[in-house]
Amino acid sequence: DTGVSQDPRHKITKRGQNVTFRCDPISEHNRLYWYRQTLGQGPEFLTYFQNEAQLEKSRLLSDRFSAERPKGSFSTLEIQRTEQGDSAMYLCASTRDRGNDEQFFGPGTRLTVL
C-alpha cells in the first residue's frame, strides 16, 4: 500500500500520560499536515511541514503538543500530560509541494484519554 499510514490506529491512555503518534506520508510528498477531528466536526489544522521544516502551527497546538519530521520523511506528534479534552481523531495528510494540491489523508489515530 503506497498511501499515507498512521500508527497506532487506536490509543487509550490515562490522563497525565504522554503519547506519541507516527505518520508515514506518501514517499514523494514534501508536505505533511496534522489535523485533529472531534465528533461532528471537520478536521482542524494543527501544524504542517515542508520537508523537515515546521512552517506553521495553529493556536490550537498548546505547549503540550510537539511535532517533528526529522529527516523529511515520517513525522511524529507527541502530546504530553494528556487531558480528557485531547480525546479526538488525529489525522495526518500529505501532498506535493504546492499548498493547493489535494491532500491524501491517512486512516487516523483515535485517542481516548480516560
Place this chain on the structure above:
Amino acid sequence: SQKIEQNSEALNIQEGKTATLTCNYTNYSPAYLQWYRQDPGRGPVFLLLIRENEKEKRKERLKVTFDTTLKQSLFHITASQPADSATYLCARNSGNTPLVFGKGTRLSVIA
C-alpha cells in the same frame, strides 16, 4: 477569520435522485475550494477541487460549482446510490494557507 459553513448537518434522499450539498464561506474569496468524502472511522478522501475563476467542475456523477457573488459552492451527486452515503466535507484555502474545513454534511441515500 476565514470560515466555512456547511448548513446542513444531515441530508436524506431517495436513491436515483440528485443530492445537492451547500458550502458557504465568509470574508475574502478563497482561491480554492476542495470537497472530500469521509466514511465513519476513516480519513477524508479527496473528490474535487475548484478554483475561484472556475464556475463548474465535473467528475463522473459529481459536479461542483463556485459562485463568488453568493460566496457559495454547491456539490451535486447525480443518480445517487446507497454507496454514496457518507459525510462530505468542504474545505477552503488560498495560496499556501492551510485548509479550513467545514463541519461536513452527512448524506444518507435511501434505497
